[in-house]
Amino acid sequence: MSPTDRIAVPPPGPRSGTLLTARGIQKSFGANHVLRGVDLEVRRGEVVALIGPSGSGKTTVLRSLNGLETPDAGLLDLDGGPVVDFGAQAAAVGTRSWAGRRAGARLAKLNRAALRDRSAMVFQHHNLFPHRTVLENVIEGPTQVQQIPRETAIGEAEGLLARVGLADKRDAYPHELSGGQQQRVGIVRALALQPDLLLFDEPTSALDPELVGEVLTVMKELADEGWTMVVVTHELQFARQVATEVLFLDGGVVVERGAPAQIFSNPAEERTRRFLDRILHPLD
Amino acid sequence: MDWQLIADSFWPLLRGGLTGTIPLALASFAIGLVLALLIALLRLSPNRVLSWVGRAYVSLIRGTPLLVQLFVIFYGMPSIGIRLDPWPGAIIVFSMNVGGYAAEIVRAAILSVPKGQWEAGWTVGMSPARSLRRIILPQAARVSVPPLSNTFISLVKDTSLASLVLVTEMFRKAEEIATFSSEFMTIYMEAALIYWMFCTVLSAGQDALEKRLDRYVAH
Ligand SMILES: Nc1ncnc2c1ncn2[C@@H]1O[C@H](COP(=O)(O)OP(=O)(O)OP(=O)(O)O)[C@@H](O)[C@H]1O
Ligand SMILES: [Mg+2]
Numbered sequence A: 001m002s003p004t005d006r007i008a009v010p011p012p013g014p015r016s017g018t019l020l021t022a023r024g025i026q027k028s029f030g031a032n033h034v035l036r037g038v039d040l041e042v043r044r045g046e047v048v049a050l051i052g053p054s055g056s057g058k059t060t061v062l063r064s065l066n067g068l069e070t071p072d073a074g075l076l077d078l079d080g081g082p083v084v085d086f087g088a089q090a091a092a093v094g095t096r097s098w099a100g101r102r103a104g105a106r107l108a109k110l111n112r113a114a115l116r117d118r119s120a121m122v123f124q125h126h127n128l129f130p131h132r133t134v135l136e137n138v139i140e141g142p143t144q145v146q147q148i149p150r151e152t153a154i155g156e157a158e159g160l161l162a163r164v165g166l167a168d169k170r171d172a173y174p175h176e177l178s179g180g181q182q183q184r185v186g187i188v189r190a191l192a193l194q195p196d197l198l199l200f201d202e203p204t205s206a207l208d209p210e211l212v213g214e215v216l217t218v219m220k221e222l223a224d225e226g227w228t229m230v231v232v233t234h235e236l237q238f239a240r241q242v243a244t245e246v247l248f249l250d251g252g253v254v255v256e257r258g259a260p261a262q263i264f265s266n267p268a269e270e271r272t273r274r275f276l277d278r279i280l281h282p283l284d
Numbered sequence B: 001m002d003w004q005l006i007a008d009s010f011w012p013l014l015r016g017g018l019t020g021t022i023p024l025a026l027a028s029f030a031i032g033l034v035l036a037l038l039i040a041l042l043r044l045s046p047n048r049v050l051s052w053v054g055r056a057y058v059s060l061i062r063g064t065p066l067l068v069q070l071f072v073i074f075y076g077m078p079s080i081g082i083r084l085d086p087w088p089g090a091i092i093v094f095s096m097n098v099g100g101y102a103a104e105i106v107r108a109a110i111l112s113v114p115k116g117q118w119e120a121g122w123t124v125g126m127s128p129a130r131s132l133r134r135i136i137l138p139q140a141a142r143v144s145v146p147p148l149s150n151t152f153i154s155l156v157k158d159t160s161l162a163s164l165v166l167v168t169e170m171f172r173k174a175e176e177i178a179t180f181s182s183e184f185m186t187i188y189m190e191a192a193l194i195y196w197m198f199c200t201v202l203s204a205g206q207d208a209l210e211k212r213l214d215r216y217v218a219h
Helices: A058-065 A086-093 A098-116 A134-145 A150-163 A179-191 A209-224 A236-242 A260-265 A270-280 B003-044 B048-062 B066-080 B086-112 B115-123 B128-165 B170-181 B184-216
Strands: A018-029 A032-043 A047-051 A073-078 A083-085 A119-122 A197-201 A229-232 A245-250 A253-258
Touching (some): A032 A058, A047 A058, A047 A236, A058 A119, A058 A197, A058 A229, A073 A086, A083 A086, A083 A098, A086 A098, A119 A179, A119 B115, A134 A150, A134 A179, A134 B128, A150 A179, A209 A229, A209 A236, A236 A270, A245 A260, A245 A270, A253 A260, A253 A270, B003 B128, B003 B170, B003 B184, B048 B086, B066 B086, B066 B128, B115 B128, B128 B170, B128 B184, B170 B184
Parallel strands (some): A047 A229, A119 A197, A197 A229
Antiparallel strands (some): A018 A032, A018 A073, A073 A083
8 A cells, every 4th residue: 555545644653562551440430340450452553342242341441541531440551651550549539638639639630631642532423523614623633732733734634534535525514424424524533633542432333334334444444554443343343354452341351352363253251252142143 | 642752752762772771781791691601610510619609699699689689789889888880880780690690591501512522622632621612612602592692682671770770771761751751651662662673683683693503503
């Protein structure tokens, strides 16, 4: 593939090695202990697929990586920073003294933002800004937050939109697009931030079946171009073809992990086998 | 009916409206909206003390008559040494009143924006304050235009109470002319007609604004 055929080149920096290590991530919502010690490792240029039954905690894992959720315990180490010890952070936030609590809260806030600035999320329901045109959606982060000159940001956004086949939609409002087009804009909005890590939360599960392909195609191209991605998905076909590693999550723990060929053809765990069976043969 | 009197009094009344009623309403509404946003943010604050302050303010404003608020400021405050001129005093009372009512509208409008919009703002790198300004408030503005327009139209009519504290707005003018000519029915009906005219124009403006803001929403 020639460079001009690319959607977007991943940001500069090392092309290999471990980007993200998560150890023992725990999270409760009230009495609901949702994550019970999740370990995760993502190497640069890899695509990790998270699969698992509804309520198993997939979204919570993904949101924790983007600072949208704050785990109660565990360690998150992003190469190049930050390294967050959620347990220590939670202890700091919960200290007795007012000054200690304040310091803890400040630390938590900094950590959250630092995590967020390394990754970008593509949401299940796109969450495009409805009062902004497609182009404005894409340049919002670069111009408002990253202080990239407007002209530069527009040029890059137009390039990205053209590559996902939406050049002619630049001035449309989100509601004027099909679901598949909306989701492609959502992907472009994430790419324009030049994150080290792309996060996808079931990006096709809200789409009509005939629109799923156009979104998965874009994602596959991004994977081929070397973007590092964590994808929560029910598209097993996609996971099988594109993922470098598949994690099966159930009850807040990673029950099984491995290469897609192994997980899908020859799962070691009974729970994985039953889950795959239910998805692949829903009528049996 | 005294047509000559109607003709002669029309311009003074209209002028009272254009130089009294409308500026008073506009100034109070502008200040009131800023106040409303602050109160709404207090009410939405996770800090219990702050949210209680917001709630208490709204309760106080909505639980007492506007006329009483006006009299407290004009005839009550001087007894504790605070004397306000009619215009600034009236603007303070009306904007505080608008602030209380509009705060609830603004709060509901902010809450009506889906949580995913805050999260999308977050993921593109914005602080909550910036998300509020660039993402949430523009969308909240759209939903709050109809109720806020109603608040404004009520305010235009309510400013007639300022005549009781000697602000020379339209109704004060009407009272002067009516007393002078003894044609109460004619003059007060004429004043009512001009208020109605103002409100009709404002309603038309509201429709136009709603249409404009609707352009990015699917129908
Ligand atoms: N903000 C929240 N407040 C309270 N409970 C939550 C919250 N977010 C998630 N949960 C709960 O945490 C559990 C895991 O949710 P999560 O969304 O991570 O699951 P999931 O694997 O993504 O499921 P699905 O496949 O249905 O999207 C669920 O029981 C859910 O109800
Ligand atoms: Mg989910």
